[in-house]
Amino acid sequence: MSTSNSPVRLNARLDTRPDGGPSRGLWLVKWLLLVPHLVVLFFLWVAFPVLTFVALVAILVSGRYPRPLFDFNLGVLRWTWRVWFYGYGGLGTDRYPPFSLDEEPDYPATLDIAYPERLSRGLVLVKWWLLAIPHYVVIAFFTGGGGILLWQWGESRLGVGGGLVAVLALFAGVALLFTGRYPRGIFDLVTGMNRWVLRVGAYAALMTDEYPPFRLDLGGADPAGPRVRPEPAERVATHSGGSAGRVVGVVAGVLALLLGFGLTAGGGALLWLDGHRGADGYLSTPVERFSDTGYALRFDASEISSVDHGLPGVDDVLGRVRIHVSGVDSGAMFAGIARTSDVAAYLSDVPHGRFTGPRTMPHAAPMMRMRPPAVPMGDTMWVASDTGTGELTVNWVPRRGEWSLVVMNASARRGVAADVTFAATAPSLQPIAVGILAGGIGLLVTGSLVIVFAARQRPRRR
Template sequence: MAQPMWSHPQPMGPFEWLPALDVPEPARQRRWTVLLRWLLLIPQFVVVVVLGICAFFVMVAGWFCALFTGALPGPIARFLAGYLGYETRVHAAAMLLVDHYPPFAMWPGAAYPVHVEVRPGPLNRLAVFFRLILLIPAAIVQSLVMSGWYALAVIIWIITLVLGRLPRPLFEATAAALRYSMRFTAYVFMLTSAYPKRLFGDEPEKEFGAQGTAPGTAPETAPGTAPGGEPGAVPEGAWPGAAPRTPQDAAHGAVPGTAAASSATRPLVMSTAGQVLVAVFLVVGLASTVISNAESDWNDDSAGPAETTVVTVS
């Protein structure tokens, strides 16, 4: 039977799914939460460290499984995806992208505004075997962009504290840095075969459908997630005093696996100012790395060789 003339052609090969990050549009933030943000997140940082140690050993086990079977076992993929989401939500709060406190849960459901979507699938065994070598270029980029952001963190914090919100170009650049870091971690964890890319944003007219989803694919719900709460309920994990959910929010949350209508990062369309700031993060990260290495070498040279005292006994 012939296909209708308006039907979309189906892709000939497997679609390369890049892990997706959903962050809501930049909104006003309470200055007291901005002022105390990292202090309030100390318990979350502790949990991330503990879960990260567990994730390392789970990843090693998954590497051996993927090397022989060509895919991550379900329980391993689920744990690593849960940790990836947890870590990303904590970083989103720490980097002032949202004014919501991250919940102490690996699968918080649709109520929390920051979401990560991964689709673990078949893996190339050769790429799995050489994973450590393949990720070196992406690791350099990820290290530079994140170290550049944290080198400028005090300036970004002061701007947000004074204005009560993250300016749009800063939001775009920060979201781009966080998304790239998340995609890098997902590649390390073998949750995707797609190499980290698109640090400078997306081109929706070429690569995304109306909802920011790849043509011919349907959104999927990460294991353990659930639809959003009822209208009037405070979102799970919100800072004290957060605005209640509206009927529109509940309607959006009632569709499992779909990106929220207010998502500013699927697709992440960046302005020129946002792209310039990403480049600034990279340059500052490179400069801070060079300065740090130079200081380390200078300290080693200043210390000099250890003096040796020779005692002659006659």
């Protein structure tokens, strides 16, 4: 048997039942039984790269991996290994995995990583991507791009991949179903490949400077033997309540981080948008060409934007609205804004294109009768309008209610095409963006502190 100096110790024990292995058919429904674990692990694996990045900065500054972060990330790997071994990365036990970040030495699948007292500041910048590339190529065959751990900087995925590990576990499941026995050779090979994957995962997660060996150490017992880190004088007691509290804290922190990232991105985007006003202070949409074979183009503001649904202060959000309309041909055009109910009555039974926004297909108008509309200029329903050749400009201050824009030929002839641009001053955009951005940053800080605090919690000693 080959020896290993890897600080990563992975052990697995095949269920010992009188008939030779796990039950025949339970593996067929384990995908359902694993759902609660996968939900929790999703949040843990969102936190994992965040804490690893914090550890990277700490290693660059001090040459040490903060012990609370190390213990938490090790707990995530342990939890993942137990779930993977129970599920379709091993099928080696029918004992349901505990919801725990702790060691759980009595479970058939265990993992330990010796804590490094010092780590190289230089290696931390290159080992997780450049130096680990050869290993990534190898373990891609094992995991199929999914599996127990495909860790890239800033991104983590956990799932059942189509790699060799899952395929061999499936073969073992079929053997269990028909013979009641788990082929020992498959178990040894699957465990060896999982051992290789987790060694690479620990190296990529900056938890060791020891380069993973290019070697399949087969079998359930790690050839390196028992863990090498010294055991403290007092024994650490497995405390499921403490572990559950840590998980709840991390999940809450991750939710705060996700919401914070969203708000920060949204606030930043709004600030960027606010910085791209025209010289006249307006924010404009790109010029868009609209056309229809009917008599008019209709734009309902309630379908383009929800800010006009009778909400108070709508004029504070949009400010002044300006619409530019340019006809495609040389004929005179008309553009006007009126209440949606009046526009619906005006265009009743009139073929026209109804648009819900830029780059959308028009809604076909009902054609029970084919009649042209009245010439628009003589109607008093328009609250803002313009007519003529060249570029038309409609200036309007939004009011509560539902409003629509109509663009048509001034002579009310059939067939209309125009280039349309919508613009608004949006005076409240900057303070809204600053408020959203500040809230997002606050949630990012809060989420990070909650995760770090949860990671610092240690199991009780006895």
